[in-house]
Amino acid sequence: MWRMPNLPSPESPVGADDSEKRGSPPRGRATKFDFTPRDHVELMELNGWSEMERITKVCGSRTYAITGELARLELAIHLLVMDKLAENGFRVITVPSLSKEKPLYGQGYLPFARDEIYYMPEDDLYLSGTAELILNSLRAGRINSRNDCRFFMPAFLPASAARPVLPAKIPAG
Numbered sequence: 001m002w003r004m005p006n007l008p009s010p011e012s013p014v015g016a017d018d019s020e021k022r023g024s025p026p027r028g029r030a031t032k033f034d035f036t037p038r039d040h041v042e043l044m045e046l047n048g049w050s051e052m053e054r055i056t057k058v059c060g061s062r063t064y065a066i067t068g069e070l071a072r073l074e075l076a077i078h079l080l081v082m083d084k085l086a087e088n089g090f091r092v093i094t095v096p097s098l099s100k101e102k103p104l105y106g107q108g109y110l111p112f113a114r115d116e117i118y119y120m121p122e123d124d125l126y127l128s129g130t131a132e133l134i135l136n137s138l139r140a141g142r143i144n145s146r147n148d149c150r151f152f153m154p155a156f157l158p159a160s161a162a163r164p165v166l167p168a169k170i171p172a173g
Helices: 040-047 052-059 068-087 101-106 131-138
Strands: 125-127
Touching: 040 052, 040 068, 101 131
Parallel strands: none
Antiparallel strands: none
């Protein structure tokens, strides 16, 4: 069963190759600027909002360290969203960045992506790149009453907070 693929929708068109792919139609109009837009990396470098070269030496490529006003803005946005969600009946939760193996099977990461997940063999734990893995597993294996079925838990997972989790090789089995 673990290797059973998800079946595509019957409405999905079948094509011979990429040239026959059909995307969703564009919505709205493209924004026109009276300046040349810059990407986020360039903006961070121009404003001194990152430590790109230093963090690459410490953590490798595809990572970044946000500093100064941008770091404060990022945290403020997280708090603002959590406050708004809490005001609307959501129960805010922070979760660890570590998981046992069983939730990875339950969420469909294993056995397929074993070579893309950080594993700590001494502790028999995996690094979770998303809070969803932990949140969904919190309710696994129990039968909820009707009153317990309405649970909305926005979560904050420091390890993934908008950062990529990079693949690492781990042993099979």
